[in-house]
Amino acid sequence: MTAATASRPHIPVLLDEVVAALAPAPGETHVDGTFGAGGYTKAILEKGAARVFAFDRDPEAIGAGETLAASSGGRLTLVPERFSRMRQALSARDVEDVDGVTLDIGVSSMQLDQAERGFSFQADGPLDMRMGRDGQSAADFVNTADEAEIAEVLFHYGEEPKARRVAKAIVAARPIERTGELAEVVRKALGHHPGMKKDPATRTFQAIRIHVNEELKELEGGLAAAEQVLKPGGRLAVVTFHSLEDRIVKRFLKSRSGALPAGSRHLPAANETGPAPTFEAVAKAVRPGAAETEANPRARSATLRAALRTSAPSWASVSTEGKSR
Structure with a gap:
């Protein structure tokens, strides 16, 4: 890595909008499924969240986050795992549900x-x-x-x-x-x-x-995992960077909110005898404004989608290991 690259700031995309969608409050527990350079995690901690579990499968990202974790007073736990396994990883740490989950899909600026x-x-x-x-x-x-x-x-x-x-x-x-x-x-x-x-x-x-x-498979697994770990009223915020990712998130939220009549092998349809909607208040897609894209050209293709978890049980899904649960 060159000195110029190393010193280049890594700017979290749609940061204000993501924080607004998550609405982190003192005492809450949140998951940052894609820690990266820690931009979203820092903002969530600054809002007073009691605990943040930050996932990243990249060992370099986890290593770079140690300083932030050490200065968090025990509020930040770094988890070197794929975010599709957040349910298992949280359960292993005696955490059964959380107030918010954020996912920033795709490759990071650092990578x-x-x-x-x-x-x-x-x-x-x-x-x-x-x-x-x-x-x-x-x-x-x-x-x-x-x-x-x-x-x-x-x-x-x-x-x-x-x-x-x-x-x-x-x-x-x-x-x-x-x-x-x-x-x-x-x-x-x-x-x-x-x-x-x-x-x-x-x-x-x-x-x-x-x-x-396996990014698209990971995204599908991560959305299902978020559905399982979010408590009633919990907030989900997902940032995507191209149409393939956004299509998966959009269809997931439409299906899980009961707004999509036709299902797929990944996202079965809701019907009168099927599972109740697990998400509501699905927000309109948010995209960066001119000022943000000028300051950070990589933000130009970003889309944020957010929703609230209902009290309905999570839908039956297939885990990343290929077993029904």
């Missing part, structure tokens, strides 16, 4: 800014992209998956219209070990010139990152 993490094509680094530093890396995927699988990942997770062309170019160029190499392969396959508004590699990098980290 993007470190070339050695391999998330960005803006600076050359090893092709890694793993948030938790375990499992299959991006290099493992692009160098071992067949052309059809790569094309499917690029199409579904990156919404890349020329996924087959890019996949064919990736297979032909293997082995690919660096972010710079992959970016050049994609640019050459799609055509690129300096005046283009969006780098052609953007969709491919997004897709591979989502696939390697």
Whole structure:
């Protein structure tokens, strides 16, 4: 990491709006499911929350948060876990319900800014992209998956219209070990010139990152977990950064509030004989204003969705381990 990158401030997106949706109050217990640089956690603590459980699967984020935890007087507990496992992790700490849950989905600024993490094509680094530093890396995927699988990942997770062309170019160029190499392969396959508004590699990098980290599956599991741990009247606030994520959150809240008649395998529909709505007061989507996007360009695609937990029992769901509960 360069000195310039290390000193760059990491600005939490829609911070005021998230805090307003969570409405943290003295004595309450909250979950920050995506600790990152700790922006939301700090704000929740400043509002007087008695306890904050901050989750992050990235060991670097957990390590960087130790100073804040040490200065919190025991109010902040760092949890090195995926947020989809918040129910199990809280139960292990004798916490059965909480007053608020916030999730900030996707890659963090810290991860993007470190070339050695391999998330960005803006600076050359090893092709890694793993948030938790375990499992299959991006290099493992692009160098071992067949052309059809790569094309499917690029199409579904990156919404890349020329996924087959890019996949064919990736297979032909293997082995690919660096972010710079992959970016050049994609640019050459799609055509690129300096005046283009969006780098052609953007969709491919997004897709591979989502696939390697199972981000959409994690989001689905996290929403179900939040439903289970929030007490009646508890607040949920979720910030997403692209349409795939936002679609999942929007559909979840519509379904769980009884506003969505048609279900899916992940989000079954409410009906007269089915489960009662578990969320209400679903707020209109909030997006950053001009001042915030000017100060923090990464905020431009953010969307906040929030809702209140009802007293109804949580719906039956499938855990991240694949077992019904």
